[in-house]
Amino acid sequence: MGKLVAVVGVVVSLPVLAVASLYLVGWSSSATALCFSTVASVVTLLLYAATSELDNFSLASDLLRLRRVYTPEFQRMELKNYTADDVQSYYTHTTNRDYRLLRKFVGEGHHTRLSTIFSDDSHFRTSYQSLVVYAECLSKPVQRVLEVGCGRGRCSLLLGQMLRTTSFVGVDNVELQISAARDAAYACAADNVSFEVCDATRLGKMRLHQEIEPFDMIFGVESLCHMDTETKAAAFMEQAASLLSPGGRLVIIDGFRSSTFDTCSDEQRMAMLLAESGFRINAMPAMQQWVLLAKKNGLRCVRNLTFTDEALPFWELGWRISRPLLLFPGLLRLVSMLSVECRETVSTLLSVSTVAHAMRNGAAAEYGYLVFERQNL
Numbered sequence: 001m002g003k004l005v006a007v008v009g010v011v012v013s014l015p016v017l018a019v020a021s022l023y024l025v026g027w028s029s030s031a032t033a034l035c036f037s038t039v040a041s042v043v044t045l046l047l048y049a050a051t052s053e054l055d056n057f058s059l060a061s062d063l064l065r066l067r068r069v070y071t072p073e074f075q076r077m078e079l080k081n082y083t084a085d086d087v088q089s090y091y092t093h094t095t096n097r098d099y100r101l102l103r104k105f106v107g108e109g110h111h112t113r114l115s116t117i118f119s120d121d122s123h124f125r126t127s128y129q130s131l132v133v134y135a136e137c138l139s140k141p142v143q144r145v146l147e148v149g150c151g152r153g154r155c156s157l158l159l160g161q162m163l164r165t166t167s168f169v170g171v172d173n174v175e176l177q178i179s180a181a182r183d184a185a186y187a188c189a190a191d192n193v194s195f196e197v198c199d200a201t202r203l204g205k206m207r208l209h210q211e212i213e214p215f216d217m218i219f220g221v222e223s224l225c226h227m228d229t230e231t232k233a234a235a236f237m238e239q240a241a242s243l244l245s246p247g248g249r250l251v252i253i254d255g256f257r258s259s260t261f262d263t264c265s266d267e268q269r270m271a272m273l274l275a276e277s278g279f280r281i282n283a284m285p286a287m288q289q290w291v292l293l294a295k296k297n298g299l300r301c302v303r304n305l306t307f308t309d310e311a312l313p314f315w316e317l318g319w320r321i322s323r324p325l326l327l328f329p330g331l332l333r334l335v336s337m338l339s340v341e342c343r344e345t346v347s348t349l350l351s352v353s354t355v356a357h358a359m360r361n362g363a364a365a366e367y368g369y370l371v372f373e374r375q376n377l
C-alpha cells in the first residue's frame with residue numbers, strides 16, 4: 001500500500017513538476033522552478049515516509065539499501081568487537097548536535113518516548129524513565145543514589161530537585177558528558193548532585209565513593225545496554241551488588257535483546273544487529289541474563305516489566321523519518337566520510353532506521369525495566 005501511494009505520488013508529481021517548471025521558466029525565473037521542484041520532491045518523499053508500512057516487505061527493502069551503505073558492517077556483523085574507545089568516540093562526537101536534533105522531535109530529554117498515560121505531554125513521555133526511578137525512590141527511603149552511565153546528568157538532576165535530602169552521584173565514562181552534566185548542575189545550583197568520570201565496570205574505583213557509605217539505590221537509564229559482553233555485564237553486576245546497602249535496589253531501564261532473539265527471522269535478527277552496531281553495542285544483555293547475574297550476586301528480582309508496545313511508536317516514527325534518507329545510500333556514504341562527527345551521525349541513523357524492525361512483535365528487541373533488591377544477609 002505504502003509503495004503504491006509512493007509510486008502514484010511520483011507518477012503524479014513528475015508531470016506536474018515538468019509542466020510547472022516549463023511554465024515557470026517561461027514566465028518567471030529558473031530559481032522559482034527549482035524551488036517548485038524541490039518542494040514537489042520533498043512532498044513526494046514525505047508521502048513515501050508517511051504511508052510506508054512497518055512490515056517484512058519494508059524490512060527486506062531497507063536491509064537491501066542499508067547493505068549498500070554499510071557493506072563492511074554487514075560483513076562484520078556476527079563478529080562485532082566494539083571497544084570502549086568506539087563508545088567514547090560515538091558519544092563524544094554525536095552528543096551535542098544529535099541531541100539538539102532529537103530534542104526537536106521528542107521534546108526535552110532524549111529517552112525513548114513512551115506512549116503511556118501521558119499521551120499528549122511530550123515532557124512527561126520523555127521523562128517517564130526518571131519518574132519510574134522517582135517512584136522507586138519513594139517506595140523505600142533512599143539517602144544515597146548512584147546513576148551509572150548518567151550522560152549529561154538529566155535524570156539525576158531532575159531527581160535531585162525532587163528529592164532535596166537525597167544525594168546523587170552520576171558516573172559516565174565519557175568526559176564530555178560529565179563536563180556537560182557538571183555545567184548543568186552548576187546552572188541549576190544543584191548541591192545534592194555530583195558527577196564523576198568512571199567506567200561502569202570499575203565502580204569500586206570511584207573517587208566520590210571512597211570511604212563513604214554504600215548506596216541505597218543504583219540505577220541506569222538506557223546506558224547498561226553498553227554492558228554488551230558477558231564479562232562486562234558480570235563485572236558491572238558484581239561491582240553494583242558490592243556497593244549496595246542491604247535492602248538496596250538496582251534499577252535497569254533499557255532496551256534488551258529479546259528471549260526470542262536466536263529464533264526470530266534472519267531479517268529481524270539482522271535489524272537488531274544493525275541497531276546495536278549504530279550505537280556501538282556488541283550484544284545488548286537480555287532481561288533474563290540480568291536476572292541470572294543478579295541472582296549470582298545475591299540480588300533478587302522484584303520487578304520485571306516490559307514497555308515494548310509503548311516504545312514502538314517512537315522508534316517507528318524514527319524509522320519513518322529516516323526512511324527517505326535510505327533511498328540515497330550513496331549520499332549517506334558520502335556524508336559519513338566527511339568527518340568523524342558525520343560518521344557517528346550516520347551511525348545513529350542506522351540504529352534509528354532499524355530499531356523498530358527489531359522491536360516489532362518483541363521478536364528481536366524489547367524495552368522495559370528491572371528492579372533488583374539486595375537481600376539482607
Ligand SMILES: C[S@@+](CC[C@H](N)C(=O)[O-])C[C@H]1O[C@@H](n2cnc3c(N)ncnc32)[C@H](O)[C@@H]1O
Pocket residue numbers: 087091110111148149150151152153154155171172173174177198199200201220221222223224226
Ligand atoms: C544513551 S546514553 C544515556 C544517558 C543517560 N543515562 C540519560 O538517561 O540521559 C548512554 C550513556 O552511557 C554511557 N556509557 C556507555 N558505556 C559506559 C561505561 N562502560 N561506563 C559508564 N558509562 C557508559 C555513555 O557514555 C552514554 O552517556
